Amino acid sequence: MKNFNLNEDQQDCLQEIINVAMGQASDQLARYLDTFVYLKVPSIEQVSSQHLSDTLKSEAQSVAVVSQGFFGYEGIRGEALLMYQPKDSDRLADLLGYEPDELSVEEQIIDLSSILTTTFLNVFASQIDNQMSYSAPRLLFSSNSDKNTSSESSISEHIQHNSFNWDVALKVKISYQVTDYSFNCDMILLIPESAIINITSVIDRILEEY
Amino acid sequence: MSLSVLICDDSNMARKQVLRILPESLSENVQLATNGVEALEILNNQPIDVLFLDLTMPIVDGVGVLQGIKEAGISVKVFVISADIQPEMQNKVLDLGAKAFLRKPVQLDVLTTHLTQHDIL
Numbered sequence: 001m002k003n004f005n006l007n008e009d010q011q012d013c014l015q016e017i018i019n020v021a022m023g024q025a026s027d028q029l030a031r032y033l034d035t036f037v038y039l040k041v042p043s044i045e046q047v048s049s050q051h052l053s054d055t056l057k058s059e060a061q062s063v064a065v066v067s068q069g070f071f072g073y074e075g076i077r078g079e080a081l082l083m084y085q086p087k088d089s090d091r092l093a094d095l096l097g098y099e100p101d102e103l104s105v106e107e108q109i110i111d112l113s114s115i116l117t118t119t120f121l122n123v124f125a126s127q128i129d130n131q132m133s134y135s136a137p138r139l140l141f142s143s144n145s146d147k148n149t150s151s152e153s154s155i156s157e158h159i160q161h162n163s164f165n166w167d168v169a170l171k172v173k174i175s176y177q178v179t180d181y182s183f184n185c186d187m188i189l190l191i192p193e194s195a196i197i198n199i200t201s202v203i204d205r206i207l208e209e210y
Numbered sequence: 211m212s213l214s215v216l217i218c219d220d221s222n223m224a225r226k227q228v229l230r231i232l233p234e235s236l237s238e239n240v241q242l243a244t245n246g247v248e249a250l251e252i253l254n255n256q257p258i259d260v261l262f263l264d265l266t267m268p269i270v271d272g273v274g275v276l277q278g279i280k281e282a283g284i285s286v287k288v289f290v291i292s293a294d295i296q297p298e299m300q301n302k303v304l305d306l307g308a309k310a311f312l313r314k315p316v317q318l319d320v321l322t323t324h325l326t327q328h329d330i331l
Contacts, residue, residue, distance in 0.1 A: 008222075009222065009223075012221055012222045012223050013223050015221060016221040016223045016224050016314075019221070019224075019266060019293045019314070020293040020314050020315065021293075022293065023266075023292065023293030023294045023295050023313075023314070024293070024295065026294065026296060027294075027295045027296050030296045030297075030298070036296060036298045036299070037296065039266050039294055040266070041220070041266055041267065041268050207223075210223060210226045210227075210230070
């Protein structure tokens with residue numbers, strides 16, 4: 001496996017940019033849901049495409065997974081996966097303030113995912129003087145409709161079949177916990193190797209200022 | 211005599227961001243901590259006038275530091291500098307005794323305004 005490990009300063013810089021974006025996304029989420037969102041320190045690690053399934057196993061109990069691609073200038077791109085944990089689905093409509101039957105659970109999850117992904121990535125992009133475009137969010141898996149498959153196999157299949165062609169990726173995991181509702185959502189960003197090189201160049205420019 | 215300052219943030223870049231905009235009168239006696247445990251250890255062992263405190267940190271977070279300061283009755287002016295900008299969090303840290311909440315990345319004019327408001331400059 002090629003090694004795209006960031007050095008300590010690069011990782012620290014990326015983590016701080018992610019922190020600021022995560023803070024603003026959680027503020028949006030908190031206002032949208034009218035509740036408080038508990039934040040944890042995000043994690044950043046390198047994963048190989050071969051072992052992606054293994055690395056996602058801990059998140060694979062999800063009841064729903066939404067995927068959305070993002071594309072910026074300077075070859076910065078990737079895939080955002082929003083993974084909702086088992087406790088959430090029953091209370092999601094209540095949490096989002098929808099009337100029963102106003103929208104399907106799947107539509108509500110896609111709505112929420114789009115807000116989280118675009119808010120986070122817009123703030124992330126603005127800090128590195130970039131601008132993001134997005135593909136339409138896509139529900140990869142829902143335990144309501146996919147009784148015979150697992151979220152893990154749905155993600156692997158999706159990653160293999162879309163244009164996201166990579167051997168190594170940077171995996172950034174951000175956890176949003178809405179404690180009032182026992183609602184947990186992990187946002188996982190997969191940034192392919194070609195984009196890692198581009199992000200590293202941007203980070204090095206920022207670090208030069210310090 | 212210069213004031214003693216402690217900057218507590220798990221990010222090296224964030225600590226540098228604060229350091230480089232510190233007014234001269236605050237930049238002579240500065241200590242750094244990378245998490246809440248380190249910060250509380252310093253605060254419990256020596257007088258610190260001003261603490262710039264991050265919230266989202268490993269081991270002991272910023273809220274834990276504020277609680278520790280309150281429980282130990284430590285006298286220090288705390289300025290929270292955080293990306294967790296939710297109104298509920300801002301109110302929480304002010305209730306725990308912080309002088310002000312500043313959003314990351316902190317800007318020179320914002321920092322100067324708050325330090326002036328609290329008679330530090």
